[in-house]
Amino acid sequence: MNATSGAVPHGHETAPYEPVFVGPALSKLEALFAQYPTKQACLLPALWMVQEARGWVSEPAMAEVADVLGLTPAFVKGVVTFYTMYHLHPVGRHFIQVCTTSPCGLCGAEDVRDAILEATGCEELGRTSPDGRFTVIEVECLGACGFATPILIDDDFIESVTADRVPALLEGYE
Amino acid sequence: MSDELVTVTIDGISVQVPKGTPLIEAAKRAGILVPHYCYHPSLPAPAVCRMCLVEVEKAPKLLPACVTTVTDGQVVHVHSEAAEQAREGVLEFLLINHPLDCPICDQAGECELQNYVFQEGRAGSRYDDYPKRFNPVEDFGPDILYVPNRCILCTRCVRFMDDVAKTPVLNVSERGDRATIGIFPETRLDHPWSGNVVDLCPVGSLVSKDFLHKARAWELDKTASICPGCTQGCNVTIETREHNVVRLRPRPNMEVNRHFICDEGRMNYRWMNRGDRVEAPRVKDGARHQAVDWDTALARLAESLVGTRGSAVLLASARASTESLGHLRRMLDRFDVTAAVKVPLGDEAPLEGIPGLALRAERAPNLAGAHLMGYTAKWDDAVRAAADAAVVVVVDELLTEAELATARRAGLLVVLSTLESDDLDQADLVLPITTMAEESGTYLNRDHRLQRYLQAKAAPGMARPAWWAAVEAQARADGLATAPGSAAEAFAALGDHVPSLAGLTYADIGFVGRVIGRQAAVGVER
Amino acid sequence: MGYPHPIHPKETPVLSTHFGDAAARSYAGWVERGGYQALRKALAMTPTDVTEEVKASGLRGRGGAGFPCGLKWSFMPKNSGKPHYLVCNADESEPGTFKDREIMRWTPHALIEGCAIAAYAIGAERCYIYIRGEFTEPLRIMTIAIEEAYANGILGANVLGSGGTIDMIIHRGAGAYICGEETALMNSIEGKRGNPRIKPPFPAQAGVFGMPTTVNNVETLAAVPHIVARGAAWYKGLCLGSDKSTGTKLFSVCGQIQRPGNYEVTMGTPMRDLVVDMAGGARPGRTLKAVIPGGSSVPIMTVAEMEDCVCDYEGVMAKGSMLGSGGMIVMDDSADMVYQIWRLARFYAHESCAQCTQCREGTAWTTKILERILRGQGEHKDLQLLMDLSENMTGKTICVLSDSCAAPIVSGIQKFPEEFEAYISKRREPALSPA
Secondary structure, three states: OOOOOOOOOOOOOOOOOOOOOOHHHHHHHHHHHOOOOOOHHHHHHHHHHHHHHHOOOOHHHHHHHHHHHOOOHHHHHHHHOOOOOOOOOOOOOEEEEEEOOHHHHOOOHHHHHHHHHHHHOOOOOOOEOOOOOEEEEEEOOOOOHHHOOOEEEOOEEEOOOOHHHHHHHHOOOO | OOOOEEEEEEOOEEEEEEOOOEHHHHHHHOOOOOOOOOOOOOOOOOOOOOOOEEEEOOOOOOEEOOOOEOOOOOEEEOOOHHHHHHHHHHHHHHHHOOOOOHHHOOOOOOOHHHHHHHHHOOOOOOOOOOOOOOOOOEEEEOOEEEOHHHOOOOOHHHHHHHHHOOOOOEEEEOOHHHOEEEEOOOOOOOOOOOOHHHHHOOOOOEEEOOOOOOOOHHHOEEEEEEOOOOOOOOEEEEEEEOOEEEEEEEOOEOOOOEOOOOHHHHHOOHHHHOOOEOOOOEEEEOOEEEEOOHHHHHHHHHHHHHOOOOEEEEEEEOOOOHHHHHHHHHHOOOOEEEEEEEOOEOOOEEOOOOOOOEEOOEOOOOHHHHHHOOOEOOHHHHHHHHOOOOEEEEEOOOOOHHHHHHHHOOOEEEEEEOEOOHHHHHOOEEEEEOOHHHOOEEEEOOOOEEEEEOOOOOOOOOOEOHHHHHHHHHHHHHOOOOOOOOHHHHHHHHOOOOHHHOOOOHHHHOOOOEEOOOOOOOOOOO | OOOOOOOOOOOOOOOOOOOOOHHHHOHHHHHHOOOOHHHHHHHHOOHHHHHHHHHHHOOEOOOOOOOEHHHHHHOOOOOOOOOEEEEEEEOOOOOOOOHHHHHHHHOHHHHHHHHHHHHHHHOEEEEEEEEOOOOHHHHHHHHHHHHHHHHOOOOEOOHHHOOOOEEEEEEEOOOOHHHHOHHHHHHHHOOOOOOOOOOOOOOOOOOHHHOOEEEEEHHHHHHHHHHHHHOHHHHHHOOOOOOOOOOEEEEEEEEOOOOOEEEEEEOOEEHHHHHHHHOOOOOOOOOEEEEEEOEOOOOOEEHHHHHOOEEOHHHHHHOOOOOOOOEEEEEEOOOOHHHHHHHHHHHHHHHOOOOOHHHHHHHHHHHHHHHHHHOOOOOHHHHHHHHHHHHHOOOOOOOOHHHHHHHHHHHHHHHOHHHHHHHHOOOOOOOOOOO
C-alpha cells in the first residue's frame, strides 16, 4: 500500500529540484545499462536509487528518471504508481510495514499492527508520527508466513513479532 | 496476414477469411458485431475489457475474439448462453462504478456502454448502495476533458498516444479499482492529433471541450465528406444540427487516414457556419450594385464573355471542387487563360505511427485537382498576368489590396464568392456560391485519390455551386439548350476533356475514393 | 527439513538439507557440501541431454502451475540466432508460501547452480533473478553469493573453464503480487507496469525483451542440481502417490498450527502427516477446521477433506482444490472464515493490476459485499450474488488473479455456510463496526 492516505505533507520540496543522477549515482546507473538490452529495463532500479537518495519518489524525480532513460514522465508515473514500495509522498525517518494478510492475520498480526500504531504515535495507517520518526503501513503478504508476524522496518526484516515485543523493537530506530 | 483462406462458422454463418484474421474481424464479415471496448482495428489489441468473449467449440474456456485468430474449420458462437452470460457479467462490472449521468453526458446516444447494456445487459443493478468510485474531472489538454468516473479503463487513449501518436503522455495510474487514466502534471494532451482520443473513447470519459453540451448525438445529421484542411484528404463526417455544423469526425478510410484526423482539421469547421454570406447575384449598374436573379446575372456573364477579346485570368481557391475548377476553366476556353490556385502554407504534422498520414504543409485540399484541371500554384504570376487581362474571374479567395487593384484593371471582373466583403464592390458581377459543406463534389488528394464529399447543409439564399454558374453561363454563351444539372453530371462532363477522368462516374469513385492517372486536361501544361 | 524445526522422520530433506546451516551460505561452504559438482557434470553433457534428464525426472514447476520443467525447457527454440533468457521467479508472494525465501537465505548457491544448469540447457547466456522488493535479506544474501560465484569462475565469460558465458543479474521487484505471474514478471523486468500479457505468444517464443525465455520458480531450479547429480531415476523414484508427481516438495505450513515451517516431503505424502504429525496439528485446546492447501489462491478444504488427501498435484485436485505453491494455510476452530475470506478478497483487490474488467471491479466488489456481511448488514441474497460474481470472475481473464479471489469465496460459502448465516441472521456479533 502506498503511504498516501493522510500522509503529512512535510518535507515537500519547495526549493529547485536537485537531480539525483549526477556524479557517482549517474555512473552507477550507467553501469546498469550493460545488464539489460534496453535502458527502460533500468526503470525499477533507477527508481530504487531515487528512493534511496531522497526517501521518496517525487514528480520532478520521475521526470528526471524519464529523461535519463529516454522515457516520458507519464510512463514513469504509471509505473511508479503500480508498485506499492515506491513512496509518492515523504515518509517518516523509519518506514514500518506490517504484514496483516490472512496467514499472519490468523496469528494476531492485527494486534501487532495496533501495537505499532500506538507505540509509534502514528495513530493511523499511512500517517507519519508527529515527531517525524515513523510512518506505518499495512503490507500484503511479506512472504514469511511461517514467522508470523513479520515486519519490515526500513530494510530490516524482523520475524515473529508479537504485540508485546513492539516497544523494545522500536528502540533502535531514532 | 497470409493469402491462405480459412473457413470459419460464426453463429451458423460460414465465412472465408485470410488465415491470421482475428475472430472479431471474421465475425464482421459474417455480419456479426461482437461487442467490444478495448479492441480497435487501428490499435494493438490488449484483450483487457473481456467484453468480446465468445465460445469456440473445442476450446476449454471462452476466448476473446479480438486476439484469437481464426483456424480452419473453427465453429464459433457469439450468442451462446455462456458467452452472453460472460458479457452480461462484464457489463455489470463496468456499470458498478459508472455514473448514470447519461442525461448530461455528451456520449449518450453514441455510447458503446449504453448500447451494449441495452442489447445484452442486466435490467437492474445488484451493486446496491455501495458508493461509486469518485475522481474529479481533469483538464487534459486544449480540447480534452477527462471524466474519470465514466472511464472503463479500455486504454484505447493510452494506446493511441503510445503506439500511434508515438507520444506517450497518457498512462494508467494506480492499480485495481483505483486505476485511472493519468497525465503527468506539467504535460498537456496537445499533440496535433490528440483529438482522436475523444473519438476512440467508447464512453463519455474523454470529451471535447469544443463539443461539450452542444448537441445530443441523436439530433445530429451526418454527412460523408472530405476534410478541406490540407492535401491529405482525410475522410470525415460533417455533423450538423439544424444546418449548423457542430463537429467534424474522422470517417474510416484505411487507405488515407485509417480512423483518424488531425486536430487542425477537426476544428476547421466554424467558417462553414458563417452568416456573412453572399446570398444573391449582383451586377454593377453604373457605380452601384444591384441584386438580380440568376437568369439576369448569367445572361450578363455570358454576354460579357462573348463580347470580350483578349486574355483571361482565373484566381481560385484550392477549396473549390474539381467540378467547379474544371467547368470554370472550360467556361473561359475562348480566352488565353492563366489559372492559379492559392496554396496557404502551414506546419506539417505527421501522425508517426501511420506512414503516409500527416497534416500537410499545403493547406489546399484540392491542389492536385486544380493541377489536373489546368491550374498552377503560381498565384503571384497569375496576379501579374491579370494586369493585362481582359477578364479576371476570382473564385472564393480574398485578394490583398494590391492584388485587387491589379485585378480591377481588367475590363471584366467577375467574383464568385461565399462570403460578403467590401472588396466585392469592385466586381462587375458577383455570384453567390456554396461552400464545400453546402454542395457535393470531389477533391483529388496528394496521392491522386479522387474522393467525393456530399452536401451536408443547405446553402444560404440563392447560393449555387460554382460549377453550376460556370456551366450555365457557358451554355448561354455557346447557345446550348442544356447543361449539367447535378454534381454527378458536372463530374461526368469533365471526362470529355480530362483523359484520366474519362468514363468515370461518381458511382465508380464510391466512398473510399479512387486513385486516378496524372494526365491533366488536354493541352494544359502542369 | 522443517526449518525452523528439526528434521521430522517423515520428511525427505533434499533442498532443505542445509536450512539453518549458515556455513552453507558461502561459496566455500557450498563447495564443501558437494556444491557445483552438478554444474560440472551438466557442462560435460549436451544441453539436450540435460533437458532430457530433467524431463525424465518428472520435475514439475513448483511455483504453482506444476508444468513439467524439462518439457518447458524443450520449447526453447534451437539455433534461433536470438539471445535466450532464463528468468528465475523469486517473487514469492502467494500468501501462505515462504519456501523460496528460505532457499535463498540458506542455500543461495543451490539456486545459482540450478540457474546455471538451466541456462546452459536452454542456451541462455543471461539469467535474471527477479526477487520481490520486500525480501531484503534474500536480496543481500543472493547478491553476495552471485559476487562469489563470479569470483570463483562459476559465472561470467568462462563458466568453470567451459568457454560458455552465463551472467546472472538480480532484478528487485517493488511491491506487486502479480509480478509472480511469469508474463507480468517479464514486463516488470522490462521496466513496465507488471501487467500480465496475453498468451500466445508464450515466453519460449517471445518472452522478456521479446526473446525466447524460460521462467522457472526458485524451488524448481534449486531441485535441478540434485537431479543432475543423482540422476532422473532417483528423483522419479521419490513418489508416494501419482507417478505424474515426483520428487520432493517444500510445503510451507502456516497459520493456526503448532509448528509452522517448511517441511520437505516426498510427493504423495498424506496431508494429514504434514499438518498433524510434522507441523504438530492444532494448538492446545483447539481443533483444526480448514486448510487452504496451495497458497491462498485455491479452494479451501475442510479438515475432513484433508484427512485422506495426499499431497501431490493429482491428490489435491481430486479433493477439488489445487497443490499450487504448496503454501498451506491452516485454520482452527477459532478462525472466522468470513473474516479470513474477506481478508483474502481484500488482498486480491489490492493486488489486481487493473487490466481486466472482471478482476478490477470484481475483486473490489466482492470485498465490499464481504465487508458488509462482517458489519452485520449482510443479506441472504448477498451469498448468491457472491457466487454469481465469482462465476463471472472465473476463467475469463488474462491471468488467474481474478479466479484466485473467487476460489476461497466459492469454497468458503459452500463449505462453511453456517458462518455466513451467523452474520446475516445477526446471531454473531459484527466483526467490523458499521460503515
